Amino acid sequence: MSDEDSQTQKKVFDAETASSLVKELRKNFGSGKTRSYEWRVSQVKALLKAMTDNEEEIVDALRSDLAKPSLETVVYEIGVIKSSCEGILKELKHWMTPEKVKTSIRTYPSSAEIVPEPLGVVLVISPWNYPMLLALDPVLGAIAAGNAVVLKPSEIAPATSSLLEKLIEKYMDQSIVRVVQGAVDETTALLQQKWDKIFYTGNGKVGRIVMTAAAKHLTPVLLELGGKSPVVVDSNINLKVAARRIISGKWGLNNGQSCISPDYVITTKDYAPKLVDALKTELQEFYGKNPLESEDLSRIVSYNHFARLSKLLNDDKVSGKIVYGGEKDENKLRIAPTILLDVPRDSLIMGEEIFGPLLPIITVNELEESLDVINSGDKALAAYIFTTDKKFKEQFVKNVSAGGLLVNDTSIHVVVDTLPFGGVGESGMGAYHGKFSFDAFTHKKAVLYRSFAGDSSSRYPPYTDTKQRLMKALIAGSFLGILRALFGWS
Structure with a gap:
């Protein structure tokens, strides 16, 4: 086998390669490094720097793929990505803060909060029409939420796809964020893996393929499709x-x-x-x-x-x-x-x-x-x-x-x-942008806190009539009913 053939063979991306990649990212995610505010901010700043440092190269890539006017690239692709980065840097700490919520008399004494946590290892499949924006905007949301990410950009925009891989390798944490180039075979290999979420932008035909693959692992999907607007x-x-x-x-x-x-x-x-x-x-x-x-x-x-x-x-x-x-x-x-x-x-x-x-x-x-x-x-x-x-x-x-x-x-x-x-119906499911991007890649974990005080025997057997009346009153949230059950009031 020639050196050239050997190099070609090494570049084959099949299901086994995809599985190894996901295992590697899942191990790295498990280390906990993505959960910190500092790591997330560092990655967003890195992507912002990539957009700033490489504007001319990005314009050239989109001109090569689509003959896209430079103004459209600068304003509607690079500009929007920068704006997303700046919005995340401004709001991320607030988004990551657990939300305190009220509890009721049923769990008294107690407190509760909703804790945002990353989903895990996610897959982003992006389209060719806005090949920079629609690749990186979902990736930003996934990173802000603390996930590990694999990006599969569109092979129909090859210059931009190659540039995306180059920029992410240069500016971002390769142990957590990766790019896989290729076409149908590579996408198929990726879809065979177990992900914690799949984000797909494209058409309904492929959207159905993505959903079918995701269903095998009960993987949630976010589909950005289209339709006749x-x-x-x-x-x-x-x-x-x-x-x-x-x-x-x-x-x-x-x-x-x-x-x-x-x-x-x-x-x-x-x-x-x-x-x-x-x-x-x-x-x-x-x-x-x-x-x-x-x-x-x-x-x-x-x-x-x-x-x-x-x-x-x-x-x-x-x-x-x-x-x-x-x-x-x-x-x-x-x-x-x-x-x-x-x-x-x-x-x-x-x-x-x-x-x-x-x-x-x-x-x-x-x-x-x-x-x-x-x-x-x-x-x-x-x-x-x-x-x-x-x-x-x-x-x-x-x-x-x-x-x-x-x-x-x-x-x-x-x-x-x-x-x-x-979208809605045939035009997709789920939403992103701003805080909605963070939410799209976040699990909102419900947490209830109780102390050892206030332990009532009414929840435990034997179930007497008084306990039954008390539990009914607790379920109904009736303070007066609770007093009646406790003191035998009629």
Whole structure:
């Protein structure tokens, strides 16, 4: 066997290798080092330093993987990670402090608290569309909570995946935090292991595979999926601002390749032409008359995704529905921002999450019908509405179930770390960001403290009538009932 073959063989990551890795991390976690506030802070500071020291290299990696504009990388990936680090450093001591809670007369005398403790060894499987942010943000939550972590980044973003491994090896504690690169085989090997939690970001098909694997060990999962996030547009709005915000959420974030990207628009038949004209005007201002040449638009991540999006456009049911865009460059994997009007609800483009730069518009006679359209499908990760009608806004918030709602904007709710970010139904389960990330990787352990004083014979046999009356009163929490039982009052 040649040296090259030997090196290749050593790099094989199978179930046995995965098992050894988990055992190693579980042993290191068992040492207790991750439980200290000082260790957790040191790791968060290390990750913050990694983002600060390597900004240019991160920008280059995401440009290589996605042709992502540097501003999007700096603001929406590096910037958000830094913000998460700073939030943890500010609040972690408070999050780690046990919460004192009240007890009742049933356990008197006693005191109680809820003690946050790390789950153990966790697995984070991250996607390609925000390959830095969606890898490190969950890892930050796991570290803040005191866990050992294995990160499996997406092979579809290979430059970023390699950089993640390099940065984590250089800046973080390798005895607790590890990166495993690879594709389906490596992910399968990891999923065969027993974890204390699995955090997966991606699509529902793989989400089901993750849940099936987790069920073998009764491992809890947090799934960040996606879905068809709707945008309802009323006619009583600032149309220019609304158009710009729809564009920002749809094309300004990864060219539609985002789990919270506006997937389709619902507006009235009468208002649709005005909305289309406004979108056209702003799109030309943002990306010029030849958007395929714009450096401010990400490319489609791979040929497979390019072919999938092309298939949606080639569907006979949407023939003639394109009112703007539609240009494609297969060699450069670029698709221009595309608007389709009056798309049939049984077309291919309405049957799946688009995850690309195509925006279908559905029209209704009355805007209230939009609620029925939305609720007839699966629950989305996000739902958006543009309106100044207070009653309709309240109706939307009350009746539309989605992971999160945003009124008069799109997508930016994701940066508000005092709000939980997560899905519901088909769009996922569980939530993270800010304190919610800490909670996602924490077991809240209930602890009751009692002394040897106040030991009552009423809880022990023989069970006399007086004891029975007393215990019933204790269960009911009735102070008067207790006095009656003790003193034989009628």
